[in-house]
Amino acid sequence: MSGPSDYQPSNPALQWIERRLPIFGLIHSSFVAYPTPRNLNYWWTFGAILSFMLGIQILTGVILAMHYTPHADLAFKSVELIVRDVNYGWLLRNMHAVGASMFFVAVYVHMFRGIYYGSFKEPREVLWILGVIIYLLMMATGFMGYVLPWGQMSFWGATVITNLFSAIPYAGESIVTLLWGGYSVGNPTLNRFFSLHYLLPFLIAGVVVLHVWALHVAGQNNPDGVEPKTEKDTVPFTPHATIKDMFGVSCFMLLYAWFIFYMPNYLGDADNYIPANPGVTPPHIVPEWYYLPFYAILRSIPNKLAGVIAMFSAILILCFLPWLDSAKTRSSKYRPLAKQFFWIFVAVCILLGYLGAQPPEGIYVIAGRILTFCYFAYFLIVLPLLARIETPRPVPNSIADAVLAKTGSKSTPMVSTAIVLALAGALFAGSIDSAKAAEGSDKPPGNKWSFAGPVGTFDRGALQRGLKVYKEVCASCHGLSYIAFRNLAEAGGPGYSVAQATAFASDYKIKDGPNDAGDMFERPGRPADYFPSPFPNEQAARAANGGAAPPDLSLITKARSYGRGFPMFIIDFFSQYQEQGPDYVAAVLQGFEDKVPEGVTIPEGSYYNKYFPGHAIKMPKPLSDGQVTYDDGSPTTVAQYAKDVTTFLMWTAEPHMEARKRLGFQVFIFLIIFAGLMYFTKKKVWAESH
Amino acid sequence: MTTASSADHPTRRDFLFVATGAAAAVGGAAALWPFISQMNPDAATIAAGAPIEVDLSPVAEGQDIKVFWRGKPIYISHRTKKQIDEARAVNVASLPDPQADDARVKSGHEQWLVVIGICTHLGCIPIAHEGNYDGFFCPCHGSQYDSSGRIRQGPAPANLPVPPYQFVSDTKIQIG
Numbered sequence: 001m002s003g004p005s006d007y008q009p010s011n012p013a014l015q016w017i018e019r020r021l022p023i024f025g026l027i028h029s030s031f032v033a034y035p036t037p038r039n040l041n042y043w044w045t046f047g048a049i050l051s052f053m054l055g056i057q058i059l060t061g062v063i064l065a066m067h068y069t070p071h072a073d074l075a076f077k078s079v080e081l082i083v084r085d086v087n088y089g090w091l092l093r094n095m096h097a098v099g100a101s102m103f104f105v106a107v108y109v110h111m112f113r114g115i116y117y118g119s120f121k122e123p124r125e126v127l128w129i130l131g132v133i134i135y136l137l138m139m140a141t142g143f144m145g146y147v148l149p150w151g152q153m154s155f156w157g158a159t160v161i162t163n164l165f166s167a168i169p170y171a172g173e174s175i176v177t178l179l180w181g182g183y184s185v186g187n188p189t190l191n192r193f194f195s196l197h198y199l200l201p202f203l204i205a206g207v208v209v210l211h212v213w214a215l216h217v218a219g220q221n222n223p224d225g226v227e228p229k230t231e232k233d234t235v236p237f238t239p240h241a242t243i244k245d246m247f248g249v250s251c252f253m254l255l256y257a258w259f260i261f262y263m264p265n266y267l268g269d270a271d272n273y274i275p276a277n278p279g280v281t282p283p284h285i286v287p288e289w290y291y292l293p294f295y296a297i298l299r300s301i302p303n304k305l306a307g308v309i310a311m312f313s314a315i316l317i318l319c320f321l322p323w324l325d326s327a328k329t330r331s332s333k334y335r336p337l338a339k340q341f342f343w344i345f346v347a348v349c350i351l352l353g354y355l356g357a358q359p360p361e362g363i364y365v366i367a368g369r370i371l372t373f374c375y376f377a378y379f380l381i382v383l384p385l386l387a388r389i390e391t392p393r394p395v396p397n398s399i400a401d402a403v404l405a406k407t408g409s410k411s412t413p414m415v416s417t418a419i420v421l422a423l424a425g426a427l428f429a430g431s432i433d434s435a436k437a438a439e440g441s442d443k444p445p446g447n448k449w450s451f452a453g454p455v456g457t458f459d460r461g462a463l464q465r466g467l468k469v470y471k472e473v474c475a476s477c478h479g480l481s482y483i484a485f486r487n488l489a490e491a492g493g494p495g496y497s498v499a500q501a502t503a504f505a506s507d508y509k510i511k512d513g514p515n516d517a518g519d520m521f522e523r524p525g526r527p528a529d530y531f532p533s534p535f536p537n538e539q540a541a542r543a544a545n546g547g548a549a550p551p552d553l554s555l556i557t558k559a560r561s562y563g564r565g566f567p568m569f570i571i572d573f574f575s576q577y578q579e580q581g582p583d584y585v586a587a588v589l590q591g592f593e594d595k596v597p598e599g600v601t602i603p604e605g606s607y608y609n610k611y612f613p614g615h616a617i618k619m620p621k622p623l624s625d626g627q628v629t630y631d632d633g634s635p636t637t638v639a640q641y642a643k644d645v646t647t648f649l650m651w652t653a654e655p656h657m658e659a660r661k662r663l664g665f666q667v668f669i670f671l672i673i674f675a676g677l678m679y680f681t682k683k684k685v686w687a688e689s690h
Numbered sequence: 691m692t693t694a695s696s697a698d699h700p701t702r703r704d705f706l707f708v709a710t711g712a713a714a715a716v717g718g719a720a721a722l723w724p725f726i727s728q729m730n731p732d733a734a735t736i737a738a739g740a741p742i743e744v745d746l747s748p749v750a751e752g753q754d755i756k757v758f759w760r761g762k763p764i765y766i767s768h769r770t771k772k773q774i775d776e777a778r779a780v781n782v783a784s785l786p787d788p789q790a791d792d793a794r795v796k797s798g799h800e801q802w803l804v805v806i807g808i809c810t811h812l813g814c815i816p817i818a819h820e821g822n823y824d825g826f827f828c829p830c831h832g833s834q835y836d837s838s839g840r841i842r843q844g845p846a847p848a849n850l851p852v853p854p855y856q857f858v859s860d861t862k863i864q865i866g
Contacts, residue, residue, distance in 0.1 A: 059725070063725060063728055066728075066729075067728075067732075081732070081734060084733070085732040085733040085734040085735075086728050086732045086733075087724070087727040087728050087730055087732065088723075088724035088727055088728050089728065089732070091724050092724065092725075092728060246714075484734070484737065486733070486737045490733075516748075526740065527737060527740065528734070528737035528738050528740055670713075670717055670720075673713065674710075674713045674714070674717055677706070677709055677710040677713050678710060680706055680710075681706055681707060681710045684703055684706060684707075
């Protein structure tokens with residue numbers, strides 16, 4: 001985009017268009033002939049990775065919107081139906097939900113890269129500020145997207161974040177009412193969030209165009225921070241940068257696919273598998289991991305308005321970075337002090353993120369305040385001061401010189417920093433559930449589940465026995481409302497035939513109607529019917545169960561979790577351990593004890609359970625030895641019942657788990673081969689440039 | 691593309707580029723499939739399209755009812771003797787979409803006409819007992835169907851389709 005291009009397509013038809021709309025010349029000068037510094041390292045591929053993620057998010061988002069229902073009564077269910085019934089719905093949903101996290105991973109790397117190499121400095125101030133605007137839009141989009149599934153965290157996240165605006169003096173309350181479209185977060189809020197969540201990504205795309213435009217006017221910065229002077233300093237964008245970017249994207253896709261296919265809920269919160277309940281706040285409200293540092297800053301300030309101001313300032317201060325850091329040397333590579341403070345700043349951000357996920361009490365509050373001070377001090381004290389007192393090392397005369405000096409002594413700071421960042425990211429992400437460490441309950445013991453691990457499948461026998469246990473025991477109080485009888489015959493399930501599922505369904509009486517006379521009637525179940533719930537409504541369920549409504553069990557194994565603590569959650573990322581839910585459910589079923597330990601008081605009408613948070617559970621001991629007969633000779637013990645019914649409930653929570661892992665394996669094989677091919681292609685293309 | 695060096699291994703280099711390009715093309719094409727496949731009816735919609743049973747006993751001669759199967763209106767007409775005779779008297783060869791009446795009803799149950807009530811022109815719903823042929827008349831563009839649901843006049847190209855159905859008993863049919 002630097003001046004009119006002299007590019008002429010050879011095809012006469014294209015020439016005809018080019019004379020009237022010089023679009024091919026624009027593309028050619030921007031993405032083909034565009035000179036890119038030859039010393040760019042892999043941190044520079046994150047721009048392409050971000051473009052890729054934006055494209056994926058818009059594509060999957062548009063598709064999810066085809067199936068999603070933005071209504072408070074239907075949103076949660078419609079998301080479940082996407083995952084269960086839509087062809088590849090589980091894949092598209094995982095891609096979108098995990099994609100949001102990956103987008104933020106990439107944007108944080110991109111931003112830290114910009115800070116480290118001084119990419120915000122003259123003449124790239126506008127480029128940088130446009131980037132901050134994109135980041136703000138991403139945060140707004142991500143927040144509103146998280147509200148859409150209308151789970152507990154969605155609802156309470158929406159409540160807490162919108163209430164930030166109530167801190168504004170005088171107008172605050174009116175602004176919040178305006179945002180809600182009601183007196184509380186409700187259906188109008190969900191509706192407008194859906195509308196805006198659809199709109200904002202296109203605004204992001206628009207600002208990205210400006211961002212790229214500004215980039216192509218100023219030219220790319222580079223690790224040495226010296227402007228290209230001669231032809232020797234640059235290489236054409238295509239094929240050099242395109243191939244390198246594509247290799248970067250294919251490596252990033254490996255990480256992305258790891259989450260999509262093997263750890264789809266690792267970055268999420270179990271509470272969001274509980275439908276929104278305006279009457280109960282989850283014990284620990286935690287935002288998505290990418291907001292945690294700012295959330296920690298918010299909570300560090302003991303004054304409402306000041307906290308909100310501090311939080312927004314923490315982001316907006318980035319806009320002023322080009323003037324706060326006025327050092328002439330761009331790259332921290334040649335600034336020994338700035339380099340050290342940069343890494344301290346990175347550590348501060350990560351630690352703030354960790355604290356954002358911890359309960360706001362004791363040492364965490366004090367640490368939060370110290371780190372909040374450090375965060376602002378970096379911008380307001382350290383950077384302005386360094387610009388004045390630091391003596392930078394001499395920068396090379398040209399990029400070509402820097403490249404020549406580098407060959408021979410190839411250091412690999414990239415690899416080690418990548419490892420550090422990966423660990424830090426995992427720490428960050430995993431800290432979410434450590435914040436939710438079940439209080440006042442024992443940690444559930446781990447079990448050996450047939451469905452664990454990258455190739456785990458459901459034990460069909462256990463699924464069939466678990467169904468029997470559910471039907472004969474659990475079903476008297478607990479619904480299974482997302483499971484249809486037809487699901488029993490689907491691949492990856494208990495392995496019944498269609499005829500068996502039909503026969504199973506016909507044992508149930510299903511309410512239908514109204515008939516021609518306007519009356520409701522009962523008829524035998526059909527495969528398309530869903531498991532009927534034992535109570536007609538929540539009030540009836542409460543009334544019959546001493547005030548506590550028995551939860552629907554369809555999603556229970558995904559809606560329950562327990563804190564794994566540091567460092568287990570980092571190991572879990574690699575070992576793919578994600579059976580907190582099943583372990584917890586199986587433990588609660590076996591955790592009833594008649595003898596209440598000393599110091600624990602159980603209220604009237606409740607029962608002691610070793611693993612239930614707070615120990616007092618309203619459900620009486622549901623299982624006892626020999627209660628359900630098994631035809632296959634499996635032991636009829638509580639332990640076996642608990643294991644079987646938990647396996648069954650894991651299947652009801654994720655009926656396509658086997659398909660997910662199977663496709664994941666194929667995708668990984670492909671991606672590894674593809675990344676390898678890309679690597680060698682990149683090497684060949686760059687061979688004569690180094 | 692870079693052209694200068696590696697003249698020593700031109701084939702190996704070309705092979706690498708072709709292999710990478712091919713892998714990208716195959717991967718991209720495979721990745722498209724979920725995005726297209728998701729547009730097809732989902733499992734719940736397919737399950738809801740299972741066969742339905744309709745009790746015919748309340749439908750008097752000369753009367754017709756409309757039921758829905760897979761979101762489509764199905765006309766079930768209890769035809770009169772006159773309607774049956776009319777449908778059978780016509781010269782089949784002269785029809786725009788030649789089909790004999792006995793190919794459109796179940797033998798032994800000639801009085802029952804079961805057709806999908808969607809005009810074969812552009813999808814409007816014809817009105818029963820209207821038009822010149824004692825059958826159906828489509829108000830949108832004036833197509834007329836006879837008492838066997840066959841197109842007789844107007845822009846529609848084909849007869850009203852007969853859905854898959856069977857008699858479970860003399861007074862009950864299963865559609866689908």
